[in-house]
Amino acid sequence: xxxxxxxxxxxxxxxxxxxxxxxxxxxxxxxxxxxxxxxxxxxxxxxxxxxxxxxxxxxxxxxxxxxxxxxxxxxxxxxxxxxxxxxxxxxxxx
Numbered sequence: 058x059x060x061x062x063x064x065x066x067x068x069x070x071x072x073x074x075x076x077x078x079x080x081x082x083x084x085x086x087x088x089x090x091x092x093x094x095x096x097x098x099x100x101x102x103x104x105x106x107x108x109x110x111x112x113x114x115x116x117x118x119x120x121x122x123x124x125x126x127x128x129x130x131x132x133x134x135x136x137x138x139x140x141x142x143x144x145x146x147x148x149x150x151x
Contacts, residue, residue: 095123 105122112120121127
């Protein structure tokens with residue numbers, strides 16, 4: 058046979074790869090949407106590493122890095138019940 062048949066393993070592997078890419082596309086897009094606010098604020102891995110190393114040097118158990126994490130930590134200490142209610146709500150429109 059001159060061409061590849063539908064049962065050819067190489068052709069099936071190619072189909073599987075295309076299917077995996079199609080399945081990964083929505084996840085990649087969601088990841089990009091989630092990372093955008095950090096890019097806009099110029100939040101870098103270097104800055105996160107600096108904050109984590111400072112926490113290790115000070116021997117602290119929790120190292121909030123972003124502003125959201127610091128606000129969340131403060132909220133969990135002041136009003137833990139309210140934070141649990143907010144955590145259960147769906148704030149992302151679909």
